Amino acid sequence: xxxxxxxxxxxxxxxxxxxxxxxxxxxxxxxxxxxxxxxxxxxxxxxxxxxxxxxxxxxxxxxxxxxxxxxxxxxxxxxxxxxxxxxxxxxxxxxxxxxxxxxxxxxxxxxxxxxxxxxxxxxxxxxxxxxxxxxxxxxxxxxxxxxxxxxxxxxxxxxxxxxxxxxxxxxxxxxxxxxxxxxxxxxxxxxxxxxxxxxxxxxxxxxxxxxxxxxxxxxxxxxxxxxxxxxxxxxxxxxxxxxxxxxxxxxxxxxxxxxxxxxxxxxxxxxxxxxxxxxxxxxxxxxxxxxxxxxxxxxxxxxxxxxxxxxxxxxxxxxxxxxxxxxxxxxxxxxxxxxxxxxxxxxxxxxxxxxxxxxxxxxxxxxxxxxxxxxxxxxxxxxxxxxxxxxxxxxxxxxxxxxxxxxxxxxxxxxxxxxxxxxxxxxxxxxxxx
Numbered sequence: 001x002x003x004x005x006x007x008x009x010x011x012x013x014x015x016x017x018x019x020x021x022x023x024x025x026x027x028x029x030x031x032x033x034x035x036x037x038x039x040x041x042x043x044x045x046x047x048x049x050x051x052x053x054x055x056x057x058x059x060x061x062x063x064x065x066x067x068x069x070x071x072x073x074x075x076x077x078x079x080x081x082x083x084x085x086x087x088x089x090x091x092x093x094x095x096x097x098x099x100x101x102x103x104x105x106x107x108x109x110x111x112x113x114x115x116x117x118x119x120x121x122x123x124x125x126x127x128x129x130x131x132x133x134x135x136x137x138x139x140x141x142x143x144x145x146x147x148x149x150x151x152x153x154x155x156x157x158x159x160x161x162x163x164x165x166x167x168x169x170x171x172x173x174x175x176x177x178x179x180x181x182x183x184x185x186x187x188x189x190x191x192x193x194x195x196x197x198x199x200x201x202x203x204x205x206x207x208x209x210x211x212x213x214x215x216x217x218x219x220x221x222x223x224x225x226x227x228x229x230x231x232x233x234x235x236x237x238x239x240x241x242x243x244x245x246x247x248x249x250x251x252x253x254x255x256x257x258x259x260x261x262x263x264x265x266x267x268x269x270x271x272x273x274x275x276x277x278x279x280x281x282x283x284x285x286x287x288x289x290x291x292x293x294x295x296x297x298x299x300x301x302x303x304x305x306x307x308x309x310x311x312x313x314x315x316x317x318x319x320x321x322x323x324x325x326x327x328x329x330x331x332x333x334x335x336x337x338x339x340x341x342x343x344x345x346x347x348x349x350x351x352x353x354x355x356x357x358x359x360x361x362x363x364x365x366x367x368x369x370x371x372x373x374x375x376x377x378x379x380x381x382x383x384x385x386x387x388x389x390x391x392x393x394x395x396x397x398x399x400x401x402x403x404x405x406x407x408x409x410x411x412x413x414x415x416x417x418x419x420x421x422x423x424x425x426x427x428x429x430x431x432x433x434x
Contacts (some may be wrong), residue, residue, distance in 0.1 A: 022050060023121070028057050029070065029128055031115035037070060037130055038062050048081060049073030054130060067187075068114060069133045075118055075125040079199050084129050086198040087113035090171035091131075099167055109164045132187075134194055139181035141341050142254065145283055148344045149254040151296060152333045157183070158194065158251050158302070158324045159335060164195045165247070166317045169240050172208075176200040176238035178246045179227050180254070191339050202238045211237055213311040221268040230279065231311070233272035241309040244320070248303045249275075255287045255296060279307055292355040298327030 016419045040053030040062025050073075053066040073080045074344040091113040100108050138157075142149065149157075161178065168175060175182075177200040186192035202225065204211050213236055220235040222228065225251045229242035253259050263275035278285040282303050286295055301323050309315060328334050 005215050012132070021122075023052070023072070024330075025061060027121075029072075029117065029119045031117040031128075031130065035113055035115055037068070037115065039070060040064075040066055043069070043213050049077070053133070067133055068130055072126050072128045075127045077127075080127050080129060083198045084116055084127070085203075086173055086201040087111075087129065087131065088116070088167075090168060090173055095171075096167075097119075099170075099334070103163075106161065107192050108167055109160055109192065110167060111194055111196060132194075134184040134196065135187040135190070137181050138183040138184055138193070139179070140416065141185075142180045143225060145341055145343050147257045148346075150342055150344055151255060151331055152328065153340055154251050154254045155298070155324045155327045155340060156335050157254070158247065159321055160193055161195065161247055162317055162321050162324070165240075166315075168201070169315070170242070172203055172205040173198075173201050174204050174238045174240055174243050176202055176228075176232070176242060176246075177223055178243060178250055179224055180250065185339075191337055193339065200238075204237065204239055210312045211239075214238075221272070225265050225268055225271055226253075226262055229341050230272065230275050233268065233275065235353070236311075239311050240315050241306060241313065244306040244309070244315055248299065248306055251299055251302070252286075252289055255299070256294075260285070260288050279303075282307065296327060298323050298330065 020041060023039055025040055029037050030039065035056050036057035038057045038061075040055070041064075042050045042052050044051035044253055049071055052070050052072065053062050053064070054068045054070040055062045055066045071080055071083075082247065091110050093112045093114070096108055096110055100106070102297065109274070111132045111134065114132075116129040119126045119128055145359060163181075165175065175195060175198065177197060178195065180196045184194050184196050186194065213231075216235040219237075219381070220233060222232045222235075223238075223246070229238065229245040231242050231245075232238060249259060253262075260278070261271045264270045275339045282300055285303075286300050290296070302320060305316065305320060307322065
């Protein structure tokens, strides 16, 4: 259960989680399937763990072009344990491959899970997970482009994210924290994008039983404040419509540089009420964000379709994709498979830069372009009602399920039970996930 929000002005005790010690290159970790993995240089750092280049164990050292990374954190911490639940149930290579084959897709932007386990050293136990290595995140690209993406690129990203969300939704999960810093390009193919950081992933339909709508005041505003859904603002568990609402806010921001409520992110009630007003009159919301000649009608249609969904409804993924594809036709373009991050003419103009200075959006874990990174000092930020500006808080996942599609045998995560802390405290600095 997430911690109770505190009144503004009251301090919060620091999280009692241990930081992972850095392992030397060449350290060998053995997963639950008895497969040995060798660590290379650390290339990323999260709030409570490190990310290392990795490869299958051999006499050779792990080189800079390693295909895998390993996330490591002390076993008593909860964040990686929570994320691991999703990966083991929905991201095995054969599952992803079967889905792609069935839907005649060449790529699906979900990182593949290759193994996990516990490692002991110096009398301490560490949890680790092996997944695909990825490249840079889209938040960096967004800033490089003057905080504005080309319309074609936004529509392409929207279509790809619909494919990803349809996959994870069919496997009974929702992501709940979609944003540019949680989207990463493939390490080997800059035209492929992956949705990462499943620490907030929620099992909305365990064994096919849909969760009912229920507001919990202790869970209000979970997620990343500027993008999180109205349901989350009210304390309800995330749903499929929540993911799509979050995606719509992302697409609007990518197109016009900033959302209307980004000037008061320190006030979660203001942000919530602004989103409610937005959904009550989507046309007026679009007028606030775009000039008449630049208004993307397809985004308004997308938002109106999502608005019509009930909490337990299955989204019309094909219809939503067709809306975005129609938008491509409007600008006389098509999804040619290439992601062009060209700077938009006028990007970085006064309108695009009017957002007051605030923290840089980053993920729980970060990976640079293959180079070792230095550890950064974590500083505390002010919070209001327990919510730090733009910082997501992780929720505990439910445990144990059979996947929806395709059918395969579920492998136990580990022989141990969940640690006492199965969530990340709101406001901890996040770095780009792998």
